[in-house]
Amino acid sequence: MPILREPKIDTHLHLLDPRRFPYHPQAWYHPGAAEQSSAEQLIDLFDAFAVRHAVIVGPNSGYDTDNRCLLDLLERGRGRFAGVAVVDPDISRDELAGLRDRGVVGVTMQAALLGVEHFAGAGPLLDRLRELGMVADVQVQGDQLVELAPLLDGSGVDVLIDHCGRPDPAAGPEQPGFAALLRAAATGRYHVKLSGLVKCSAQRYPWPDAWPYVQALVEAFGPERCLWGSDWPFLRAPERIDYATVLTLTERLLPDPAVRAQILFGTPARLFGFAP
Incomplete structure (x- = not known):
């Protein structure tokens, strides 16, 4: 499949390495051995699939607000x-600026896990x-x-939405x-x-009930504001998922090479300032 060798930027994945960075004791879930990796393994994965750049998302699982592994x-x-x-939520401006200076481009708002009410007072953070x-x-x-x-719109902040917005697969685009x-x-x-089509589906791979949501998003946002992410290492996945099959499904959903190149590389390169 051509997509396996096409240059790409993975904009959603996690690194969990408790051998070097022990889990936070208050983290809601401690991922098991099959969900863990060293930085060296992750970089080898990127090299195998022509991932030129990546956006590593600090997980609430395992580390909570401990960002040492990420940094x-x-x-x-x-x-x-x-x-x-x-x-x-009450992190200071100076602390945020310090994270930015070390390569952090944003922070998570995990409403799907923590609930919307958890972010009711997030206006100053935004x-x-x-x-x-x-x-x-x-x-x-x-x-x-x-x-x-x-809250998001009133803040004027730029927003990334994970996993197609995780719609209810039975409720339709309306x-x-x-x-x-x-x-x-x-x-x-x-x-x-x-990304994360398994989270938008009530079916097994290739999660066909999630496809209409992908199509609607590409039509509404255009390739210039859509990104691709693998969601590796597929935490708490209900079935086996592999990096290569996620990519081949993406090629199936984005058959136009120009559209695919924009979503997989052009858009995230512009948004995050990665070199061509």
């Missing part, structure tokens, strides 16, 4: 990688992100975006949360990750 990988990458950190040119990386599910969108995501395309401040 270590960013330092090893010497500009190859960018990071998204998990932070406390203001600081906007001032520093950083992004809010938001994971919602179902109709959560309906409640969260006024469901309120997904409809809100499609409307957000008009703001020009939202990008959406075409």
Whole structure:
């Protein structure tokens, strides 16, 4: 498959290496051995699949707000990688700026896990992100975006939406949360990750009930504001998932080479400042 050798930027994956960086005792889930990796293994994976750059998302699983593993990988990458950190909502501007200077481009808002109410007081955090040119990386599910969108829109911050917005696969594109995501395309401040299709599906691979959502997002946002992410190492996946099969499915969903090149490389290179 051509996509396996096409240059690409993976904009959503995690690194969990408890041998070097022990898990946070309060993390809600401690990933097992099959979900763990060293930085060396991850870089070899990238090299095998022509991943030129990647955005490493700090996981709530394992590390919670401990970003040492993430920052270590960013330092090893010497500009190859960018990071998204998990932070406390009351983190100071200086602390955020310090993370930015070490390669962190944004912070997570994991509403799908923590609930929308967890971020009710996040206005000051969003203001600081906007001032520093950083992004809010938001994971919602179902109709959560309906409640969260006024806070995001009022802040003026740039927003990344994880995993196609995690719509209910049975409710169709008209469901309120997904409809809100499609409307957000008009703001020009939202990008959406075409990732985590298993989280948008009630079926087994290749998750065909999630395909209409991918198609609707590409149509609404255009390739210039869609990104691709593998979601490796597929934490708590309900079935076996492999990096190569995720890529070949992406080629099936994005058959036009020019559109695919924009989503897999052009858009994230521009958004995160990676060199061509």
